[in-house]
Amino acid sequence: MLVNGKQGNLISIRNRGLLYGDGVFRTLRATGGHALHWPLHYRKLQLDCVALGIACPDVGLLSAELNDLLVQHPDGVMKLIVTRGEGARGYAPATQSAPIRIWDIFPLPDYPADWATRGIKARLCQLRLAHQPQLAGIKHLNRLENVLAAAEWDDAGIAEGLLLDMSGNVIEGTRSNLFMVHSGTLLTPELTHCGVAGTQRERVLEWAATHGVPCRIAQFGLAELLAADELFLVNSIIGLWPVRELQDREWGHFPVAMQVQKWLNHAPD
Amino acid sequence: MLVNGKQGNLISIRNRGLLYGDGVFRTLRATGGHALHWPLHYRKLQLDCVALGIACPDVGLLSAELNDLLVQHPDGVMKLIVTRGEGARGYAPATQSAPIRIWDIFPLPDYPADWATRGIKARLCQLRLAHQPQLAGIKHLNRLENVLAAAEWDDAGIAEGLLLDMSGNVIEGTRSNLFMVHSGTLLTPELTHCGVAGTQRERVLEWAATHGVPCRIAQFGLAELLAADELFLVNSIIGLWPVRELQDREWGHFPVAMQVQKWLNHAPD
Numbered sequence: 001m002l003v004n005g006k007q008g009n010l011i012s013i014r015n016r017g018l019l020y021g022d023g024v025f026r027t028l029r030a031t032g033g034h035a036l037h038w039p040l041h042y043r044k045l046q047l048d049c050v051a052l053g054i055a056c057p058d059v060g061l062l063s064a065e066l067n068d069l070l071v072q073h074p075d076g077v078m079k080l081i082v083t084r085g086e087g088a089r090g091y092a093p094a095t096q097s098a099p100i101r102i103w104d105i106f107p108l109p110d111y112p113a114d115w116a117t118r119g120i121k122a123r124l125c126q127l128r129l130a131h132q133p134q135l136a137g138i139k140h141l142n143r144l145e146n147v148l149a150a151a152e153w154d155d156a157g158i159a160e161g162l163l164l165d166m167s168g169n170v171i172e173g174t175r176s177n178l179f180m181v182h183s184g185t186l187l188t189p190e191l192t193h194c195g196v197a198g199t200q201r202e203r204v205l206e207w208a209a210t211h212g213v214p215c216r217i218a219q220f221g222l223a224e225l226l227a228a229d230e231l232f233l234v235n236s237i238i239g240l241w242p243v244r245e246l247q248d249r250e251w252g253h254f255p256v257a258m259q260v261q262k263w264l265n266h267a268p269d
Numbered sequence: 270m271l272v273n274g275k276q277g278n279l280i281s282i283r284n285r286g287l288l289y290g291d292g293v294f295r296t297l298r299a300t301g302g303h304a305l306h307w308p309l310h311y312r313k314l315q316l317d318c319v320a321l322g323i324a325c326p327d328v329g330l331l332s333a334e335l336n337d338l339l340v341q342h343p344d345g346v347m348k349l350i351v352t353r354g355e356g357a358r359g360y361a362p363a364t365q366s367a368p369i370r371i372w373d374i375f376p377l378p379d380y381p382a383d384w385a386t387r388g389i390k391a392r393l394c395q396l397r398l399a400h401q402p403q404l405a406g407i408k409h410l411n412r413l414e415n416v417l418a419a420a421e422w423d424d425a426g427i428a429e430g431l432l433l434d435m436s437g438n439v440i441e442g443t444r445s446n447l448f449m450v451h452s453g454t455l456l457t458p459e460l461t462h463c464g465v466a467g468t469q470r471e472r473v474l475e476w477a478a479t480h481g482v483p484c485r486i487a488q489f490g491l492a493e494l495l496a497a498d499e500l501f502l503v504n505s506i507i508g509l510w511p512v513r514e515l516q517d518r519e520w521g522h523f524p525v526a527m528q529v530q531k532w533l534n535h536a537p538d
Contacts, residue, residue, distance in 0.1 A: 001282060003282065009281055009282050009283070010279040010280065010281060010282065011279065011280060011282055011287065012278055012279060013270060013272065013278050013279065013280055013350070013371050013373055014278070014373065015287065016416075017287045018280065018284065018286045018287045018350070018352075018410070019294075019350075019410070019412070020290070020410065020411075020412035020413060020415065020416050021289070021290030021410055021411050021412060021413055022412070022413060022416050025288075052413070052416075052417070053420060077358065079358070081282070081287070081288075083287075089346065089348070089375045089378075090419070090444070091412065091415040091416050091418070091419035091420075091443055091444060092416075092419035092420060092423075093416060093419075093420055095423075102282050104282055104283065106358045109358075127403055130399035130400055130401035130404075131399055131400065131435060132399035132414065134396055134414075134417055135399075135413055135414075135417075140413055141287070141288070141289065141290055141413075142289075142290050142411035142412070142413045143288070143289035143290060143291070143360065143411070144289060144290055144291060144321070144404055144409055144410075144411045145401065145403075145404075146289065146360040147285075147289050147291050147321075147360045147361075147362060148321075148403055148404075149360070150359070150360035150361035150362075151322060151360075151361060151362055154361075154364075166400060174360055175359070175360060
């Protein structure tokens, strides 16, 4: 673990990341000493920092820190947090506050192998995501909605919970982005009012664009979701999981999802 | 500063308060070795912990820690944070996670004395509060909305920013609760969709009930706010500030606010 470039796992209780969730984060998968899609993660980090008015640390600095970690931990989950820093008491950010960089490392989770091939069982969460356009899309540290949603079930056979927003639109999984296939068209929810726009979502959109597959970012509800030909979830750690079961609906065939998965797993950075 | 009862100002980077804003807090005013309205603050802390499924630390334990701090710091702002603790990676809270108690101390702010007597200049924030009934009222650590709202202005002559919700209802100040007086009736916004229900709001409601002043918790918009006979803001640190100026409207006379203020400042705990 690194805090501002130094070995350590402690931060000040005055860090605005703790006080207000005033920061952003990324979760990367490292294999064989290589952090997958780091340039894409950095671009997202930059955009998220801009959206919150946090000075994004330099790419060279963060890359050097990441490389140091990869030497010791060639395989694992690398979590990067950038907070606005420390400051005087009060919500208003000090203009001169220096962002704080935090790296943490975790073992790669060992999900059942058939979740990626035969699909997962998903559930619908009761929590509805709030509409906040000024925070939508950003991977920020205000994640109580995700915590409450993830606390709704404890059946280890259910791999992910899906979230609707206050208007009943399908948005995402608690820790993944969602796609569905409808008559050959790929659809993924619009994230202008809530949700997190992850890197793998962007990669799937890129896959569609480069493979001539029609793709739409749209608003849709539960009925359309359950009527989909295929449904799948993506994030940097799980890769792609097709959905095999949701409510009364079952799916057994994921031709598009499997093509996307292959590309996600093998396309260069 | 105390972390779990020990002198110190550091926490782990795996504290869920940092990772997800998974915790709650209180801000108390201490004068002459006495923390004002601690029992009321503890009750709110307890309610907020229950709402998030966090095991609230025992009142005896927290009171002992507070008393230790008051011996060394008889006057100041005491901030208490309770987070869900540390745990494995992932949003789902571990069932056995032990909450972490954090106390910090700050000097009392020196606001201009006439803000409490002649009133403040307030502004209307552009940020609109999102509707999330599962988090409404709770003083939790997901405070990016407050941060973004407080970042909207830097004119030191403006003491507070007022917040509307997505539907245009008046909700609160960035760090205070709001009351208005309309033809002898006291009104304060309903906080079932957003906002923080502070201790001083509860005390004002108690003042109204014990003084036979009609009082309503209601939904109202900006037009009604600007048509108010009086407008005032409360929190544990500022006490009560009447509003002297908001947009094109000015107020010069605060008979009800001054009565409430006197009672807030002098009523026993």
